[in-house]
Amino acid sequence: xxxxxxxxxxxxxxxxxxxxxxxxxSAQDTIYFSNNAYRTGPFSGSGIPIGDGMRDYISMIxxxxxxxxxxxxxxxxxxxxxxxxxxxECYEQVKSxxxxxxxxxxxATLAAIPRAHxxxxxxxxxxxxxxxxxxxxxxxxxxxxxxxxxxxxSVMVKHMAAELGGMDKLKGKKLxxxxxxxxxxxxxxxxxxxxxxxxGFELKLYPVAAADMQNQGSLWLSIRRDRPDFLxxxxxGAMNPTAVKExxxxxxxxNKLVGVWWAGGDDDARAGGAxxxxxxxxxxxxxxxxxxxxxxxxxxxxxxxxxxxxxxxxGENLYNRGVYNxxxxxxxxxxxxxxxxKKVITPEDMRRGLENLNIDEARLREIGMAGFASxxxxxxxxxxxxxxxxxxxxxxxxWTRKGDWIEPMKEEVxxxxxxxxxxxxxxxxxxxxxxxxxEKSS
Amino acid sequence: MPISExxxxxxxxxxxxxxxxERMSDVAAQPAPSLLANGWIRTGLITAAVIxxxxxxxxxxxxxxxxxxxxxxxxxxxxxxxxxxQTVWEGLVSGVLYALIALGFVLIFKASGVFNFAQGxxxxxxxxxxxxxxxxxxxxxxxxxxxxxxxxxxxxTIERVVLRPLVxxxxxxxxxxxxxxxxxxxxxxxxxxxxxxxxxxxSELYLPKGAIDAKILGGLVSFQKIDIAAAVIASLMIAxxxxxxxxxxIGRALRAVADSHKAALSVGISLNQIWVIVWFTAGxxxxxxxxMWGARSDVSFALEIVALKALPVLILGGFTSIxxxxxxxxIIGIGEKLGEFYWGPLIGGGIESWxxxxxxxxxxxxxxxxxxGDKIIERI
Numbered sequence: 001x002x003x004x005x006x007x008x009x010x011x012x013x014x015x016x017x018x019x020x021x022x023x024x025x026s027a028q029d030t031i032y033f034s035n036n037a038y039r040t041g042p043f044s045g046s047g048i049p050i051g052d053g054m055r056d057y058i059s060m061i062x063x064x065x066x067x068x069x070x071x072x073x074x075x076x077x078x079x080x081x082x083x084x085x086x087x088x089e090c091y092e093q094v095k096s097x098x099x100x101x102x103x104x105x106x107x108a109t110l111a112a113i114p115r116a117h118x119x120x121x122x123x124x125x126x127x128x129x130x131x132x133x134x135x136x137x138x139x140x141x142x143x144x145x146x147x148x149x150x151x152x153x154s155v156m157v158k159h160m161a162a163e164l165g166g167m168d169k170l171k172g173k174k175l176x177x178x179x180x181x182x183x184x185x186x187x188x189x190x191x192x193x194x195x196x197x198x199x200g201f202e203l204k205l206y207p208v209a210a211a212d213m214q215n216q217g218s219l220w221l222s223i224r225r226d227r228p229d230f231l232x233x234x235x236x237g238a239m240n241p242t243a244v245k246e247x248x249x250x251x252x253x254x255n256k257l258v259g260v261w262w263a264g265g266d267d268d269a270r271a272g273g274a275x276x277x278x279x280x281x282x283x284x285x286x287x288x289x290x291x292x293x294x295x296x297x298x299x300x301x302x303x304x305x306x307x308x309x310x311x312x313x314x315g316e317n318l319y320n321r322g323v324y325n326x327x328x329x330x331x332x333x334x335x336x337x338x339x340x341x342k343k344v345i346t347p348e349d350m351r352r353g354l355e356n357l358n359i360d361e362a363r364l365r366e367i368g369m370a371g372f373a374s375x376x377x378x379x380x381x382x383x384x385x386x387x388x389x390x391x392x393x394x395x396x397x398x399w400t401r402k403g404d405w406i407e408p409m410k411e412e413v414x415x416x417x418x419x420x421x422x423x424x425x426x427x428x429x430x431x432x433x434x435x436x437x438x439e440k441s442s
Numbered sequence: 443m444p445i446s447e448x449x450x451x452x453x454x455x456x457x458x459x460x461x462x463x464e465r466m467s468d469v470a471a472q473p474a475p476s477l478l479a480n481g482w483i484r485t486g487l488i489t490a491a492v493i494x495x496x497x498x499x500x501x502x503x504x505x506x507x508x509x510x511x512x513x514x515x516x517x518x519x520x521x522x523x524x525x526x527x528q529t530v531w532e533g534l535v536s537g538v539l540y541a542l543i544a545l546g547f548v549l550i551f552k553a554s555g556v557f558n559f560a561q562g563x564x565x566x567x568x569x570x571x572x573x574x575x576x577x578x579x580x581x582x583x584x585x586x587x588x589x590x591x592x593x594x595x596x597x598x599t600i601e602r603v604v605l606r607p608l609v610x611x612x613x614x615x616x617x618x619x620x621x622x623x624x625x626x627x628x629x630x631x632x633x634x635x636x637x638x639x640x641x642x643x644x645s646e647l648y649l650p651k652g653a654i655d656a657k658i659l660g661g662l663v664s665f666q667k668i669d670i671a672a673a674v675i676a677s678l679m680i681a682x683x684x685x686x687x688x689x690x691x692i693g694r695a696l697r698a699v700a701d702s703h704k705a706a707l708s709v710g711i712s713l714n715q716i717w718v719i720v721w722f723t724a725g726x727x728x729x730x731x732x733x734m735w736g737a738r739s740d741v742s743f744a745l746e747i748v749a750l751k752a753l754p755v756l757i758l759g760g761f762t763s764i765x766x767x768x769x770x771x772x773i774i775g776i777g778e779k780l781g782e783f784y785w786g787p788l789i790g791g792g793i794e795s796w797x798x799x800x801x802x803x804x805x806x807x808x809x810x811x812x813x814x815g816d817k818i819i820e821r822i
Contacts, residue, residue, distance in 0.1 A: 038637075039632075039637050040628070040632050040637050040743070041637070041743060042742065042743055042744030042746075042747060043744075044632075044637030044638065044639075044742070044743065045637070045638055045639040045740075045742055047637070048636070048637055048638055181792050205790065205791060206791060207790065207791050207792035208792065209792050209794065209795035210747065211747045211748070211750065211751075211795045212748075212792075212794055212795050213744050213747070214735070214738075214739035214740070214742075214744050214745060214747075214748050215536065215739075215748050215751070215794075217532040217533075217535075217536060217779060218529070218532065218778070218779045218782035218783050218786070218794055219782070219791075221525070221528060221529055221532060221779070221783050222782070222783060222786070222787065222791070224525070224528075225522075225525055225783075237744065238639060238739065238740060238742050238744035241639060241739065241740045242739040242740070245738070245739060249653070249664075249666060250664075251664075267638065267639055267740075270641070271639070271641060271739075271740050
């Protein structure tokens with residue numbers, strides 16, 4: 001009897017021990033990635049397609065490849081409603097679990113930057129956030145590929161010059177900046193002011209309060225009075241379709257209204273109806289379904305009912321932007337795995353992965369993204385890469401590429417970024433000095 | 443019914459409109475009148491000061507602040523009257539739409555003493571229901587009728603589930619309950635319709651598109667047909683409400699409830715029915731507002747923020763007056779557009795969002811109860 005109890009006890013103990021051994025092994029086979037999303041609130045029109053693209057790409061990697069090098073990614077969203085307070089709550093909730101923080105708002109990025117440098121959690125603010133954070137020496141934990149808002153503003157100036165017939169033709173012209181009256185909207189102002197001074201054009205600012213995103217009547221009266229030659233729209237959410245509608249209503253030449261890449265949603269342009277044909281937006285990813293990566297998402301995720309995205313929405317511009325963002329995350333994980341030799345990486349490893357990101361044309365082809373985006377390379381000192389963008393044009397039904405890729409004015413932007421980073425560090429007081437070493441390849 | 447009307451220690455006296463003559467029930471509590479206490483004298487003095495400043499400004503340095511504030515904008519108005527006309531027209535249209543939103547608040551406040559914070563989301567909810575039903579294949583006008591049905595069900599549900607159990611509670615509790623309704627409708631709406639913006643079914647409802655460009659005042663003044671339609675529909679709506687309140691049996695009952703809940707009860711008027719009717723009427727106003735705002739921009743949850751523009755309108759026009767909502771809406775609409783266009787650039791623009799409150803607070807200096815609001819005097 002006693003012997004039988006002992007056997008049972010040993011068996012139970014063995015079972016528990018096995019469980020204890022198995023459970024952590026199971027947890028170690030996954031990588032947790034939390035993404036801030038806003039599927040609710042006034043900015044959901046922009047937030048939903050991006051969130052869908054991000055989620056579906058990760059699902060496709062898990063379904064098609066069984067994860068990244070066999071490690072599945074556990075993807076979760078933290079709903080913020082584009083509210084910085086909620087974004088910080090999300091940061092605090094996930095900082096001990098996620099390998100990278102994905103703020104999806106410039107305000108949230110600004111709030112997270114000081115925290116992330118203490119918590120040693122990398123931030124990936126893809127083409128948004130603090131432009132100065134492209135300086136990897138001052139901001140070792142923040143990454144802003146493929147380009148910053150300051151690069152975008154310089155691309156806009158180059159596009160305006162090209163339309164006018166050369167950089168020398170900028171003199172005496174007027175560029176209007178319609179911008180959300182929030183950190184995101186104000187980001188390009190310093191570089192536009194600097195370029196206006198250098199090239200002799202006038203910069204007019206048209207701020208839009210969040211409460212007046214759908215009530216832009218008087219702003220457009222001011223535009224009518226000032227008669228700018230071009231308008232650059234640093235808008236987001238409900239502000240964009242209203243701007244397109246108001247431009248049409250006020251007979252502003254629609255092909256001279258150019259949005260930042262976030263103002264290039266399909267719904268933004270569609271709101272203007274047939275007259276929105278010709279509306280332009282900067283872009284760094286392609287729209288459409290004619291890419292192997294998008295076809296794989298359709299095959300492995302959407303058609304299998306593993307996504308809530310309607311099939312016809314797959315391939316829209318902002319959806320593909322979300323796909324691109326998740327691709328950067330996955331490629332950074334791969335790079336970190338290669339650098340460390342580990343399968344399950346830590347946030348510190350992820351930082352190294354992001355810092356050594358190098359996606360060339362060959363790699364883009366391998367991952368089914370040839371022609372989808374331009375190559376991206378991040379380095380120890382340059383956390384953006386200041387890569388090319390192009391001007392997309394709405395043809396009445398979809399976004400198409402107009403013209404070649406345009407290099408940002410790196411020679412103008414980079415010194416401003418380094419000066420702004422220095423200024424940030426000085427004002428922050430006890431800003432931690434970079435102790436993270438650079439890889440040889442970086 | 444507001445609790446203050448039910449309490450045995452009722453100490454509030456709500457006075458009717460008194461056509462220029464102030465009625466005070468407690469003369470002893472009134473402070474000694476001073477010349478400046480008269481609103482019209484104060485207005486006259488301030489106007490004189492402004493004119494004097496303009497006159498002085500005209501003689502001083504054109505690049506100086508006084509010149510920029512007091513002279514430049516008026517010069518611009520004279521030099522480009524077409525832009526002035528366009529600005530006033532834009533303000534007029536916005537004002538009519540603000541008035542429509544404010545009307546929804548006033549209707550409910552008059553009949554139940556509840557400040558309905560949910561009016562903004564009711565606008566979004568009604569517009570989303572209409573567009574959502576149409577997306578499901580329901581013909582446009584049938585969708586309008588079905589949306590009205592949904593707004594009726596919403597009104598009845600709110601009366602049964604929220605208002606009736608809270609009868610006899612302080613007004614602030616009812617106010618907070620409308621916050622609850624707001625957040626419920628946001629969540630429910632997002633679950634049912636999703637967060638994506640939707641386009642208003644403008645052509646299906648035979649609402650006009652395009653603009654009438656008039657070459658007047660030495661320039662071009664553009665009148666959007668949808669804006670003209672909004673102004674006409676809003677005016678018809680207001681006229682219909684006036685007739686409804688004035689000449690129908692239910693309208694008279696609503697006015698009776700507005701004047702005195704106790705008296706209305708004593709003659710057999712059912713408060714519960716009245717509340718359903720009034721919330722349903724506010725729902726109809728919300729649907730029309732949603733269609734008009736949706737046609738101008740998009741139908742999205744951001745419209746709820748625009749609806750908050752009704753607050754300065756209410757401060758200005760008074761919480762209990764339908765003419766107040768209309769006049770207040772027009773003053774705020776035109777005032778903020780003129781302010782943003784002529785004075786906004788002086789301080790970097792983007793002043794529209796707070797200028798409306800500034801204008802309303804300016805008016806409060808002279809008429810604390812709003813332009814047409816009931817004067818409430820409390821004995822202390």
